Amino acid sequence: MIPVRRINLFLFLLVFISCGNKFPERPPIQFTFQSKTTEQIFMGEVLWSEVHEMKYHFGYWKPSVWVKFNLVNPEESTKDYILELESPWVDSLILVWKEKGKVVEKRFDGSAAFASRELQHRNPTYQLTLDPLETRTIYANIKNSGILNAPFRIWGINSFFDRIERDYVANGIYFGIIFALLLYNLLIYVSVRERAYVYYCLYLTTLGINYSLLGGFFKQLLVPDLTMSIKPYLYVSVNASLTFVGLFSLSFLNLKKVNPWLDQVIRFSVLAFGFLSILAFFLPHNWMEVSFIYTFPYMFLLLMSAGAYSYIKGVKSSLFFLLAWFTLFVGVIVDSLTKASLIPFSTFGRYGVQIGTAFEVILFSLALGRRLRFLLEENLVAKNQLTTIKKDLETARKIQMRILPDQLPANQNLAMMVSYFPLYDVGGDFYDFFEFNDGLGLVIADVTGHGVSAALDSSTVKIAFRNAKEYNKSPKELIGAMNRFLCTSLHARFVSAAYLYVDYEKKKLSFSSAGNPPFVVIRNGEIESFECPGLLLGVRPDYQYEEQEIGLQEGDRILVFTDGLYENLKPDEEPESILFPEILPIIGYSQELFHQNLLNRLSRMRKVSRDDITLISLDIT
CATH class of the missing domain: 2.60.40.2380 (Immunoglobulin-like)
Known part of the structure; x- marks a missing residue:
C-alpha cells in the first residue's frame, strides 16, 4: 500500500499548483x-x-x-x-x-x-x-x-517570450517523459516479450501524437510546410489511444482469468474505438468531439471498475493502475472545467491534461515494473521447478532404461539389434526377451500416450511379461496372460504388443499380436510383411488371441517395430507402402548400417516426431 502521507502530499501539490500562478491577461x-x-x-x-x-x-x-x-x-x-x-x-x-x-x-x-x-x-x-x-x-x-x-490572452512582448520559454520547458518535460518511458518499456519488452509492454508502448506513442496535434506542435515542428487539417488525425489518435489502453488493461489485469465478463466488455469497447478511429475521416468533426464527452468517462469507469475488481482478487499491481487513472481523471476534469470557464484559469488548469497523463504514464510504468518483478520471481520459481523436473525425468529415464534389457542376445543362431528413441526423456515403448538354448522369445509393446505416465505403465507391462514366462513358447497364450493381467492393472490405458518366438532347431517363427504393426521379413532381396490381428491389451480379459507361424532361412532379417517408426509420414498410406520403398535401396546393408540408414531416410521424411520409436532387427544366422 502507498502511505497516506504520500497521498496527502500529492493532493496538496495539486491544490497548490492549481491555486497559484494565475494569469490576469484574459x-x-x-x-x-x-x-x-x-x-x-x-x-x-x-x-x-x-x-x-x-x-x-x-x-x-x-x-x-x-x-x-x-x-x-x-x-x-x-x-x-x-x-x-x-x-x-x-x-x-x-x-x-x-x-x-x-x-x-x-x-x-x-x-x-x-x-x-x-x-x-x-x-x-x-x-x-x-x-x-x-x-x-x-x-x-x-x-x-x-x-x-x-480563450484569448493579451501579453506584453517580454511576458510573451518568457511564457514561450516556460511553455517549451513544460512541454519538453512532458514529451521527454513520454519518450523516455517509451524507450524504457521497449527495452523491457525485448527482454521479457510480455504483450502488455507492446500495448503500453503503442498507447504512449498515440498519446504523444495526440498531444502534439492537440497542442499545435505537430505542424510547427514536423510538417511546417504542409497544408493540412489536423482534426481527422487528432480524432484517430484519441480513439487509437483508447484502443491501446484497453488492450493494455486486458493484458495487464489478466481479466480473461479474473473476470471473463469484464474481459468481453472491454474487448467489445476496444473494437468500437478501433472502428471509430477509421470513421474519424468520414464523420462530422463536432460529432467526434461530442463523442469524447461520453467515451472518456465510459472508458474511465470501465477500467477503474476492472482495476478495482482485479485488485480485490489479489492482483496487487492494480493499485498503481487505479492511481494512474485517478490522476488522469483529475487532470482532464480540471482542464475541462477551466475551458468551460467554471473555475479560474491557473497553471494546473492550463496543463491539466499533460500533468494528468504524465502522472498516469509514470504510474503505469511503476505498475509494469512491479509486474515485471513478479514475472521475474515467477520465472525464477519456474526455472527451479523445471530444474527439479529435469532431474526427476533423468532419474525416471535411468529407471526406465533399467527395465529394458541391458544386453542383447548374441549367439550362433541370430544377431539382434535395437534402436529405441522415446519422444521425451522417457517413453511408453517397451521390449524384452526370454532366451533359451533352443529359441528366443521377443516381446515389443507400445503403451498409449507419451511421457512419464506411459513410462510408468510400461513397467507394468514388463511385470505382465515376466509373469507369463510359463507360456514363453506359445505366443497366443503368453499374449492372453499379459492381457488378463493388464486388464486389472491398467486404468483407462491400453497397450499394443506382439510376441515372437524363434525356434532355432525347427527354423520357424511363431507369433501373436495385440494391435501391433505387422513385422517385416527380408529374404533373398525380397520384402514381405506378416500380420496377426488382435485386440489391444487391457480391453477385454476374456479375448482369445490368434497365433501364426512361418518358416525361417539362414540370412533372413526380421524387422519388428512400433507404429512411431512410420506414423505422420504419409497418413493415408499403409505401413508397407511407406517402408518398403525405403528398405529396398539398403536391403543388402549390414545390420548396423541398415538401422542407421533406414532411420535416417525416415527421419528426412518426418516433419515432426509425435511418438516413441522402437526398431528391432533379428538376423538369422
Missing part, C-alpha cells in the same frame, strides 16, 4: 452568434451579450461566434502587445479593428501551412502596437467544426 468579452459581416459589425448592427470576464466556451453545436473585447494601453508611451488565441485546432479566425481610421483585418486558416503564419507560434498569434493611452476595440470571428471557444 480580456472581458462580449459575444454574439449572429452571422454578420465585418461591415455590419462596424455599423453597429449587432446585438452583443453582456460583458463576461470568464466566458470562453460556447459549446459544440455553434458553427461560429463573434467576440468583442478592448485592448488598453494604460501607459503614456507607445507599446507593443501580443494577442494569442489558445486554440491551435480552430478552423478559422478573423481579427478586425480600426487603427487610425482604417480597418485592419488579420486572417488565420487552420488548414494552411504553418510557415505562412505571421508569427511562428503554435497558436494563432498576432502583434499589435497601441498608441499612448489608447483603447482599441477588437472584433474576432471564430469558426470551428467542434468545440467552439475563445
Whole structure:
C-alpha cells in the first residue's frame, strides 16, 4: 500500500499548483452568434451579450461566434502587445479593428501551412502596437467544426517570450517523459516479450501524437510546410489511444482469468474505438468531439471498475493502475472545467491534461515494473521447478532404461539389434526377451500416450511379461496372460504388443499380436510383411488371441517395430507402402548400417516426431 502521507502530499501539490500562478491577461468579452459581416459589425448592427470576464466556451453545436473585447494601453508611451488565441485546432479566425481610421483585418486558416503564419507560434498569434493611452476595440470571428471557444490572452512582448520559454520547458518535460518511458518499456519488452509492454508502448506513442496535434506542435515542428487539417488525425489518435489502453488493461489485469465478463466488455469497447478511429475521416468533426464527452468517462469507469475488481482478487499491481487513472481523471476534469470557464484559469488548469497523463504514464510504468518483478520471481520459481523436473525425468529415464534389457542376445543362431528413441526423456515403448538354448522369445509393446505416465505403465507391462514366462513358447497364450493381467492393472490405458518366438532347431517363427504393426521379413532381396490381428491389451480379459507361424532361412532379417517408426509420414498410406520403398535401396546393408540408414531416410521424411520409436532387427544366422 502507498502511505497516506504520500497521498496527502500529492493532493496538496495539486491544490497548490492549481491555486497559484494565475494569469490576469484574459480580456472581458462580449459575444454574439449572429452571422454578420465585418461591415455590419462596424455599423453597429449587432446585438452583443453582456460583458463576461470568464466566458470562453460556447459549446459544440455553434458553427461560429463573434467576440468583442478592448485592448488598453494604460501607459503614456507607445507599446507593443501580443494577442494569442489558445486554440491551435480552430478552423478559422478573423481579427478586425480600426487603427487610425482604417480597418485592419488579420486572417488565420487552420488548414494552411504553418510557415505562412505571421508569427511562428503554435497558436494563432498576432502583434499589435497601441498608441499612448489608447483603447482599441477588437472584433474576432471564430469558426470551428467542434468545440467552439475563445480563450484569448493579451501579453506584453517580454511576458510573451518568457511564457514561450516556460511553455517549451513544460512541454519538453512532458514529451521527454513520454519518450523516455517509451524507450524504457521497449527495452523491457525485448527482454521479457510480455504483450502488455507492446500495448503500453503503442498507447504512449498515440498519446504523444495526440498531444502534439492537440497542442499545435505537430505542424510547427514536423510538417511546417504542409497544408493540412489536423482534426481527422487528432480524432484517430484519441480513439487509437483508447484502443491501446484497453488492450493494455486486458493484458495487464489478466481479466480473461479474473473476470471473463469484464474481459468481453472491454474487448467489445476496444473494437468500437478501433472502428471509430477509421470513421474519424468520414464523420462530422463536432460529432467526434461530442463523442469524447461520453467515451472518456465510459472508458474511465470501465477500467477503474476492472482495476478495482482485479485488485480485490489479489492482483496487487492494480493499485498503481487505479492511481494512474485517478490522476488522469483529475487532470482532464480540471482542464475541462477551466475551458468551460467554471473555475479560474491557473497553471494546473492550463496543463491539466499533460500533468494528468504524465502522472498516469509514470504510474503505469511503476505498475509494469512491479509486474515485471513478479514475472521475474515467477520465472525464477519456474526455472527451479523445471530444474527439479529435469532431474526427476533423468532419474525416471535411468529407471526406465533399467527395465529394458541391458544386453542383447548374441549367439550362433541370430544377431539382434535395437534402436529405441522415446519422444521425451522417457517413453511408453517397451521390449524384452526370454532366451533359451533352443529359441528366443521377443516381446515389443507400445503403451498409449507419451511421457512419464506411459513410462510408468510400461513397467507394468514388463511385470505382465515376466509373469507369463510359463507360456514363453506359445505366443497366443503368453499374449492372453499379459492381457488378463493388464486388464486389472491398467486404468483407462491400453497397450499394443506382439510376441515372437524363434525356434532355432525347427527354423520357424511363431507369433501373436495385440494391435501391433505387422513385422517385416527380408529374404533373398525380397520384402514381405506378416500380420496377426488382435485386440489391444487391457480391453477385454476374456479375448482369445490368434497365433501364426512361418518358416525361417539362414540370412533372413526380421524387422519388428512400433507404429512411431512410420506414423505422420504419409497418413493415408499403409505401413508397407511407406517402408518398403525405403528398405529396398539398403536391403543388402549390414545390420548396423541398415538401422542407421533406414532411420535416417525416415527421419528426412518426418516433419515432426509425435511418438516413441522402437526398431528391432533379428538376423538369422
